[in-house]
Amino acid sequence: MARAPLVTVVGSSFVGLTTALALAHHGTRCRLLDTDAAKVEAIQGGRAPFEEPGVQAALKRHLKSGRVTATASIPDAYRGATHVMICVGTPPAWDGSQDLRFIKAVARSVGEEIHGRMRGGYLTAIVKSTVIPGTTAGLVRGEIESASGRRAGRDFGLAANPEFLREGTALHDALHPDRVVVGGIDKRSADEALRLFRWSKAPVVRTDPTTAEAVKYAANAFLATKVSFANEFANYCAEVGVDWYTVADAIGHDDRIGRKFLNAGVGFGGSCFPKDLKAITTAARAAGRPLEIAQAALEVNGRQPSEVTRVILRELGGLERKRIALLGLAFKPGTDDVRESRALLIAAEVIEGGAEVVGFDPLVKDQFARALALQHRANFTRVETIEEAVEGADAVVVQTEADAFRSLDPRTVKRRARHALVLDGRRVLDPQRFARAGVDYWGVGVGMVRAAGGRKRA
C-alpha cells in the first residue's frame, strides 16, 4: 500500500500556506519550508503572515491537529516527504520576463534531497508557482536531475499543478477548486500528484507539465482581457450616452459570454494579472508568436486610471493645490494588498499635477504610502474614516467596491467636500441619488450625471 502522503510545501506565503491548509483540511500532513525565519516563527506561533479570511483560524486548527508544521531547516523539511510542492514567488525581472531564481534554488535543493535518499523514498516534485510554459519540463527537471544524478519519470516524479486562488477567497478557492489541473512528466508523476486531490469533486485535467502551465496563463490572460474589453467598451459607451452596465447585464445573459468579469472600472491590479500578462507576453514575443490581444489588454489597463484624472482636470480646471479624496487604496476590496493597485497610479498622476491626496481604505495601513514613489509621499495622507477623507476635498474618487464605499452618503459629500464632485471608479454608487443630493457624479461607463439632474456627456 502506498505511504500516506507527507507534503513539504516550499514557500509559506499566500499560495503555499493556503494550499497546505486546504490539504491539511482533507487529512494530509504538510510541512511548510521557508527561508524567512521570522515567517516560520510567526506560523509556528499561529499567526498567518498575510490577511486572508479564514486562514488564521485554519492555521491554529491545523497546528493543533499536527497536520501543519513549519520549519526553516531544509533537511528537516524534506525528511520522509513523499511530495514537495513548490510555491515560491516568480517575480518579474527588469525586462518583464520571469525571475526564476527561487524556483531554480528549490529545484536544486529537491535534487540534493533525492541524491541523499539511498533507496526507496520516491519523491514527487510538484510546481505550483506560476511559471512560463516549459519551465517544469526544462529548468526544474534539469536542476533536479543534475543535482540528484537521477532521472525524472524513472527515479522521481515531476508535475505542474497551477493554482487559481483569488485574494480574499483563497482558502475557499483551495477547498473548492473548480478544476484540478495536473501535468505529469509521466503517468506515475500525475498519479502521485492527483493522490493529494482525491477528496476533490472538481473535474480533473490530466496533461503534460507545459500544457498545465499554459492553462494558468490562458486563464489569467483571458480574464484580464475580459476586464480590459469591458473598460474600453465602457469608455466608448459613456461617450455616446450609453450605460455600459446595462449592456454588460444584457450580454451577460448569453452564456457564451457570461456576466462575470465585465465590471468596468479603473482597471485591474493585484499580484497576478499584471505580472502574469507581462511575463507571458514577453515569453510569447521571445518565442516569435506575440500575444497581441493580451498585450493590448495590458495597454488599455495602463491607461484606464487616467480616465479619472482626465475628468478631474476638466471639472476642476487644473490640479494645482487641489485636494483629492481617494477611497480604496488596495487593488480590490477585502484585502490590504496594494500591489499594482490602480490607486497608486491615480495618486501619482494627480500628485504630479500638483494636487494632494487624502486616502482611506478599511484594511490598508502604511503599505500604500511605502508603495508610492519617494517624491510623491509628502503629498499623500492616510486617514482613518471616509468623513476625514472627504473633508475639504475638491473631488472624491471611489477606487474599490468596498461595502463602506457602496454606502457613501451623498449628503456627507455635499456637506464636507469643497467641491461636490464624486468619481465612481467602480460603479458602486447610484448616480441619480448623488445628482438629486446636489453632487456632480461621474462614473466609468456612465459618464457625467450633473447635480442639477440633467445628464451630459463625459
Ligand code: UDX
Ligand atoms: C486573480 C484570478 O482571479 C485568480 O484565479 C488567479 O489565481 C490570481 O489572479 P486576484 O488577483 O485575487 O485573482 O483578483 P480578482 O478578483 O480576479 O481581480 C483581479 C483584478 O481585476 C482586480 O483589480 C479587480 O478589481 C479587477 N476586476 C475584476 C475588474 O476590474 N472587473 C471585473 O469585472 C473583475
